[in-house]
Amino acid sequence: MAGVMDSVNQRTQLVGENRLELLMFNLNGRQTFAINVFKIQEVLKLSGLTKMPHEHPAVCGVTNLRGKTVPIINLSMAIKMPPITPTSDSTIIVTEYNRSVQGFLIGGVDRIVNMNWGDISAPPKGAGRNHYLTAITRYEGTLVEIIDVEKVLAEIVPYNTDISDDILDQNILSQGEGRRVLIVDDSPVAMGQASSTVKKLGLDVVCATNGLEAFNILKGWAEQGIEEIDKLLMIITDAEMPEMDGYMLTTAIRQDDRLKHLFIVLHTSLSGNFNKAMVKKVGCDGFLSKFQPDELAEVVQSRLKSVIR
Known part of the structure; x- marks a missing residue:
């Protein structure tokens, strides 16, 4: 065995x-x-x-x-x-x-x-x-x-999507209106967890159930012009998904001149040490282990802070 x-x-x-x-x-x-x-x-x-x-x-x-x-x-x-x-x-x-x-x-x-x-x-x-x-x-x-x-x-073990009060930075969140986050996950439960937390931060959420669907959404925005792409704060993607996984999605984004600057966070229940190595290999900007609402909120707020300076 x-x-x-x-x-x-x-x-x-x-x-x-x-x-x-x-x-x-x-x-x-x-x-x-x-x-x-x-x-x-x-x-x-x-x-x-x-x-x-x-x-x-x-x-x-x-x-x-x-x-x-x-x-x-x-x-x-x-x-x-x-x-x-x-x-x-x-x-x-x-x-x-x-x-x-x-x-x-x-x-x-x-x-x-x-x-x-x-x-x-x-x-x-x-x-x-x-x-x-x-x-x-x-x-x-x-x-x-x-x-x-x-x-x-x-x-x-029922999950909790609440964010601790001491994590929230209202000064930053007040400037997030109109910005959106693309969440990519094939599990409806995992999608619901991440979406609920991000929405509590006052951001718009767009969902895709696999990497190929997400990449097609991104290409559609790129074809509409830079303003549509600029609305996207970040991409939060699972690793393993049908048709195109999160690693291949990241690779495809990095190879597209219109999209290669996008901020991508790998959000997965797979082994943390393994994924940290894969983040570096494929060019993600960060890694988050599922499902930690406070950590997810901190990463989103940190990204928002970096783009409004």
């Missing part, structure tokens, strides 16, 4: 090339699910489980991993499927999202596959399980459903 993750550190060259690797797995049936390898710390057997009082129903307990207490989430139950019964032979995927570590109880690991973001699309609109997907793809004829882990976690 450990061999599945042995070469993860060798895969960083895929990022920035509009590629990713997915860990494919199953839950309580034959359907194949996946999450991005870069969000995974390890895959292992569940060594022990301690039930805790007053936990969310989808949290089946906690386990000890090298001295740290890690909650174990019954992923099948969390996405409204029949729950998996944990046993000593159960498999867990240990992940890090939004500065927290958690394990997801799954049925079993299939394989790791190398994919192009261009081959991954948004899920069809509708009810049911699609509500918990950020994307779908096909691999060797098999439908693969990519889970919106941020939504799963937001339902278990």
Whole structure:
């Protein structure tokens, strides 16, 4: 099992090339699910489980991993499927999202596959399980459903978009009228989090669900003239998205003479140290780990301050 993750550190060259690797797995049936390898710390057997009082129903307990207490989430139950019964032979995927570590109880690991973001699309609109997907793809004829882990976690630990009073600088914010922020994210939950915080700063928000959509919006503004581009205070983009990821979006912007000066912040739940290296590689202006409303507000206010001097 450990061999599945042995070469993860060798895969960083895929990022920035509009590629990713997915860990494919199953839950309580034959359907194949996946999450991005870069969000995974390890895959292992569940060594022990301690039930805790007053936990969310989808949290089946906690386990000890090298001295740290890690909650174990019954992923099948969390996405409204029949729950998996944990046993000593159960498999867990240990992940890090939004500065927290958690394990997801799954049925079993299939394989790791190398994919192009261009081959991954948004899920069809509708009810049911699609509500918990950020994307779908096909691999060797098999439908693969990519889970919106941020939504799963937001339902278990509700998020807060409030900004601390001591963070807000009203003198700066009063001069932000008419300026807009482009937020790019394929997760509706993550989009809602960031949009809510930015709107509280009195700025207009434009949303795009992937890098390609965002780049087309930017090119449309550029064609309308410099005044439209000048209204844009900054771009806040997720890293992993269908069709065009945040790294490739940044590269495309930097290669367009009309757009290359734009201020871009990478806003992602992926590993902080890894993304700091990628920020430098592709030319982002900053990095923010999801989801910290005070830190997001500080970055936006700092950018606003720099353009009104």
